[in-house]
Amino acid sequence: MGFLDGLMGNATEMNLEDLKEELSEILIEGEVIEKGYKVLRDYFVFSSQRLILVDKQGVTGKKVEYHSIPYKSIRHFSIETAGTFDADSELKLWIAGSSMPLTKQFAKNSSNILEVQRTLAKYLLNL
Numbered sequence: 434m435g436f437l438d439g440l441m442g443n444a445t446e447m448n449l450e451d452l453k454e455e456l457s458e459i460l461i462e463g464e465v466i467e468k469g470y471k472v473l474r475d476y477f478v479f480s481s482q483r484l485i486l487v488d489k490q491g492v493t494g495k496k497v498e499y500h501s502i503p504y505k506s507i508r509h510f511s512i513e514t515a516g517t518f519d520a521d522s523e524l525k526l527w528i529a530g531s532s533m534p535l536t537k538q539f540a541k542n543s544s545n546i547l548e549v550q551r552t553l554a555k556y557l558l559n560l
Contacts, residue, residue, distance in 0.1 A: 446545050447471050452478055456485070459499055468552050470537070470545065477537065479552045484526075486535075502528060504556045512550045522546040526553075 447469035456466065456478065469478040474494050478485040484507070486500040506529045513523040524546060525534035539546045 445471055446548075447476060447478075452476075456487075459485070467555075468548065470539075470549070472537065479549075479556070481556075502526075506530075507553070507557055510550075510553050510557070512546050514546060524549055 449466055449469065452466050452469045453460075460466070460480065461482065463481075465481040467479040467481065469476055474489045476487050478487065483504060484502040486498075486502070488498040488500065490496040490498060508527045508529055510527065511525045511534075513525075515522045522539040524537045524539065526536075527534045539549075
């Protein structure tokens with residue numbers, strides 16, 4: 434991940450082996466990590482069962498919040514690709530019980546936004 438992308442809040446893809454090791458204590462039996470994206474020190478992970486938002490808190494980042502969103506709770510989603518003058522691409526998720534979408538930014542030169550769309554469609558449309 435480029436330092437400037439991180440400062441601007443742009444998500445970049447993470448190594449799956451690192452994610453498996455870091456999340457080993459919260460994954461359930463048979464749960465598989467599909468994709469992971471990092472924004473500074475926080476990240477979000479698409480598993481075979483849920484979307485996991487990881488929020489590292491405090492100065493040291495030792496305090497961590499794991500927010501699990503079952504795919505059945507995601508009502509709809511949208512992606513917006515970067516245009517000629519846009520700085521980034523965007524993912525929006527509407528979660529049951531919330532009127533405002535959860536929004537994540539992706540670097541303009543990132544093709545990850547299309548991969549995220551495919552991953553979401555795979556899990557949401559096969560429920």
